[in-house]
Amino acid sequence: MSESSLPTPGERFVNGVLPENPVFRQLLGLCPVLAVTATLASALTMSFAVAVVLLGANVVVSLIRGWLRPHLRIVVFTLTIAGFVTLVDKTMAAFLYPMSKELGPYLPLIIVNCIIICRCEVCASKQGVGAAAADALGQSLGFTLALCAIASVRELLGAGTLLGFQVMPAAWPEWVVMILPPGAFFTFGLLMALLSVIQLHREHRRVV
Amino acid sequence: MDAPVPSLDVAPSPHVSAGGLTTASMMREVMIGLLPVCGFAVYRFGPGVLLRLLLAMGLCIGFEALFMGMRGRVSAIRDGSAALTGLIFALTLPPTVPLFVIAVGSLVSIGLGKVVFGGLGQNIFNPAMVGRAFVTAAFPASMSAAAFVPDGMSGATPLTLARAGETLPLVDLTTGHCWGSMGEVSAVACLLGGGYLMWRGAMGWQIPLAVLATSVLFGVFRHGVDPTAPWGWTHELMAGGLCFGAFFIATDPVSSPVSHSGRLMYGSGVAILTWFFRSFSGYPEGFMFAVLLMNAATPLINQLHVTRPVGGHV
Numbered sequence: 001m002s003e004s005s006l007p008t009p010g011e012r013f014v015n016g017v018l019p020e021n022p023v024f025r026q027l028l029g030l031c032p033v034l035a036v037t038a039t040l041a042s043a044l045t046m047s048f049a050v051a052v053v054l055l056g057a058n059v060v061v062s063l064i065r066g067w068l069r070p071h072l073r074i075v076v077f078t079l080t081i082a083g084f085v086t087l088v089d090k091t092m093a094a095f096l097y098p099m100s101k102e103l104g105p106y107l108p109l110i111i112v113n114c115i116i117i118c119r120c121e122v123c124a125s126k127q128g129v130g131a132a133a134a135d136a137l138g139q140s141l142g143f144t145l146a147l148c149a150i151a152s153v154r155e156l157l158g159a160g161t162l163l164g165f166q167v168m169p170a171a172w173p174e175w176v177v178m179i180l181p182p183g184a185f186f187t188f189g190l191l192m193a194l195l196s197v198i199q200l201h202r203e204h205r206r207v208v
Numbered sequence: 209m210d211a212p213v214p215s216l217d218v219a220p221s222p223h224v225s226a227g228g229l230t231t232a233s234m235m236r237e238v239m240i241g242l243l244p245v246c247g248f249a250v251y252r253f254g255p256g257v258l259l260r261l262l263l264a265m266g267l268c269i270g271f272e273a274l275f276m277g278m279r280g281r282v283s284a285i286r287d288g289s290a291a292l293t294g295l296i297f298a299l300t301l302p303p304t305v306p307l308f309v310i311a312v313g314s315l316v317s318i319g320l321g322k323v324v325f326g327g328l329g330q331n332i333f334n335p336a337m338v339g340r341a342f343v344t345a346a347f348p349a350s351m352s353a354a355a356f357v358p359d360g361m362s363g364a365t366p367l368t369l370a371r372a373g374e375t376l377p378l379v380d381l382t383t384g385h386c387w388g389s390m391g392e393v394s395a396v397a398c399l400l401g402g403g404y405l406m407w408r409g410a411m412g413w414q415i416p417l418a419v420l421a422t423s424v425l426f427g428v429f430r431h432g433v434d435p436t437a438p439w440g441w442t443h444e445l446m447a448g449g450l451c452f453g454a455f456f457i458a459t460d461p462v463s464s465p466v467s468h469s470g471r472l473m474y475g476s477g478v479a480i481l482t483w484f485f486r487s488f489s490g491y492p493e494g495f496m497f498a499v500l501l502m503n504a505a506t507p508l509i510n511q512l513h514v515t516r517p518v519g520g521h522v
Contacts, residue, residue, distance in 0.1 A: 173308060177345035186320065193324075 006127055009134035016138025022115045023146035024195050029115040032106050033147060034184040040163050043151035044144070045099050049088045049107060051140035054116050055133060056084040061124040062132035068125055077120040078111065085111045115139060146191075153187045154178045229410065231328070234461070235288035237410035241401035242295060242456065248397040249390040253303035257390050260310055261298045267314035268294030275323040289328050293317055296456055297336035299391025300449065300496070301343075302356040309350050313339040333503045334460045337496050344496070353492050357387045366447035367492035370439050381446040391456070392449040402455030411459050414468050418475025419454035419482075420445060426483040450482065453495040463503040470513035477502045477509075 007015065022028050029050075036046045057080050061068075068076060089107045092100040100107065110116070119139055124132040155161055158178035160168035177183050249257045272290035276282070285291075297317050298310060317339030325331040344351045353368045365387045366376050380386050384394030392398075405411040427441025445451070458464065458478050465474050478498045485494020 173306070173347060173350075175312070175346040176348055177342060180345060182345065 006123075006131070009131040012123060012127075012131050012135035013138035013141075016135060016140070016142045017145070018142065018195075020139075021142040021146060021195075022118075022139050023143060024192050026115075026118070028118055029113045029143070030188075031109065032113065033150065033188065034181065036103055036106050037147055037151040037154055037184055037187075038158070038179045039155050040148060040151045042099065042102055043147040045092075045096070046103060046106065047140070047144035047147050049092065049103075050110055050113065050115070050143055051136075052088050053081060053084040053110050054119060054140050055136040056087075057081045057116055058119055058124040058132040058136040059129055061120045062127065062129045065125045073121070073125060074117070077117050077125075080120075081116050082111045115143065149191055150184065150187050153191070154183050158183060230287075231289065232287040234410050235292045237405060237408050238292055238456070239288065239295065241405040241408075241410070242299070242391075244397040244400040245299060245391045245394070245452065245456075246295075248384055248394045249299065249303070252384055252393060253390060257303055260301070260303075260305065260307070260390070261295060263307060264294035264298035264310050264314055265291045266294070267311055268297070268318050271315055271318040272323070275319055276327060279323065279327075281327060287328070290318060290322075293322070293335045293339075296391075297339045299452070300336065300340050300389050300457075302351070303390050304358050305355070306347075306350055309343050309347050312346065313343040315339075316342040329462055331462055332506075333500055334457060334463045336460075337457065337499050337503075340496055341500060356389065365492065366443070367486060370443070370447065370486075371492055375439055375443060376447075378442055378446065381443065386447075389449065389452075392452040395446045395451040398451035398455055402451075405455065405459075411455070412468070412471060414471035415459045415464060415475040415478075416454040418472045419450070419458055419479045422476040422479035423450055423483065426480065430483075430487070444483070444486075448486070448493045449495045450479075453478075453482075453499065457495070458499055458502075463506060465506050465509040465513065467510070467513040467515055470509045473509055473513070474502055474506065477505065 016022070018025075020026060023030070023033050032046050032050070036042045057077070060080050061077060064076070085108060088110070089100075092103075092107060119135055123135040127135075152162060155163075156167060157175040159174055160166060160172040175183070178187070246257075246261060249261075268290045269285055273285055294314055294317070297313055301309065301313070317335045320342070321333060321335030321338030322328070322331045349355065353365055356365045364372075366381055369376060376386055382395045384397065386393055402411070402416055406413055406416075423444050424441045427439075427444030430444070431437060431440055449457075454475075458475060465471050478495070481498035481501055482493075482495050485491060485497055489497075491497075
């Protein structure tokens with residue numbers, strides 16, 4: 001496929017936010033989506049870490065895309081990603097120790113997060129640095145929005161707080177199940193259904 | 209090979225309708241069957257029970273209308289299935305349960321238990337038990353074993369006592385002079401209602417019989433393992449939600465197997481799992497989890513018990 005038939009940097013950015021949202025549309029990288037969305041703070045930190053790694057990996061892979069060999073490309077992607085994940089992991093452990101403890105193994109696990117490998121494969125290994133960076137930013141934004149949406153619902157219902165601040169009245173009965181893993185599945189499923197409904201309505205309006 | 213003898217039993221559904229049992233009339237019969245249970249609950253725990261039962265029924269009807277309307281489908285309110293879900297859900301709650309628990313549970317029962325799968329007849333799990341499982345996990349303070357005993361009262365539920373190695377007189381368990389959820393306390397009321405349903409043909413005998421018989425078996429087994437335990441098979445049968453569940457929860461026609469032999473297997477499975485949860489889990493009672501797990505196994509049971517057409521191949 002020639003480079004001209006691929007999406008432009010602008011399209012790459014927009015696509016990542018909703019049309020190809022990594023969480024709600026591509027259903028990629030669901031492990032952190034379900035595991036770290038009990039509170040908004042951990043979801044934001046996780047999104048930031050993924051954004052840094054995704055941007056770094058996409059840019060580097062795009063720069064070296066001329067040297068990639070088909071049978072070795074996944075190894076190169078993974079090594080590149082691992083480098084950036086180590087950087088982020090150690091930096092967080094040094095400066096954000098409590099949060100690093102809270103996220104636990106999910107930070108190192110970004111290495112195997114399929115969103116990043118997918119973007120390296122789909123975009124960065126085929127397009128220039130501009131498109132790769134725009135793609136990384138768009139996908140990260142989409143990932144951040146998705147994680148924050150899920151985490152807001154879970155923290156609000158499960159603890160009555162947002163980012164640790166009391167939002168609900170003091171008498172709010174905490175829905176403990178929303179903090180537990182089933183709450184992540186319920187919220188994720190219902191939000192995905194909501195997005196699909198909105199999408200259907202918009203398409204319907206366009207046709208009519 | 210001998211030719212198979214034609215069977216004249218009533219085969220599992222679907223049947224050609226003879227104007228007999230419809231969904232609406234079946235739901236009506238079950239509600240009539242629940243009358244003794246509801247009546248006893250009001251007598252035992254006071255008029256607050258009536259408020260809670262009516263609230264759950266009203267909310268379930270409202271959510272059914274709302275969600276089916278959102279899906280652009282004709283809602284099935286008139287057949288009474290939503291009201292029945294609400295009634296059964298409420299009867300499994302503590303008598304002094306806060307009203308918001310009923311509201312959230314009704315929402316989950318109808319929304320996540322029923323309508324997301326496509327409405328009546330499509331749901332995999334018993335909707336009332338989905339709602340109850342959700343509120344059990346969501347509001348432990350309102351749903352724990354201690355919540356079944358009203359404030360200012362002493363005592364504990366029979367199954368909590370059983371955990372502590374104590375027991376209640378059997379006559380109290382049978383007539384409902386113990387603590388528990390609104391519907392489960394009186395085994396006699398449950399037997400009356402269940403007997404009515406079987407007499408009217410609104411419910412097969414297979415599931416209740418399998419549940420009760422298997423429970424007796426496992427109760428005897430427990431006694432055999434530990435003869436000094438004060439907890440015999442009669443207690444196993446009469447305490448907790450077993451009688452109520454055997455007649456009114458496990459028999460949900462949508463989420464239980466269709467064939468007679470499948471229903472026997474399903475009922476035994478419910479009883480065995482209940483016994484395991486009662487004996488080894490963190491909760492004193494396990495009927496709800498047992499039913500939900502066996503609901504998940506229902507498609508498998510159906511596959512094992514495909515009815516052979518008369519004269520057809522195996």
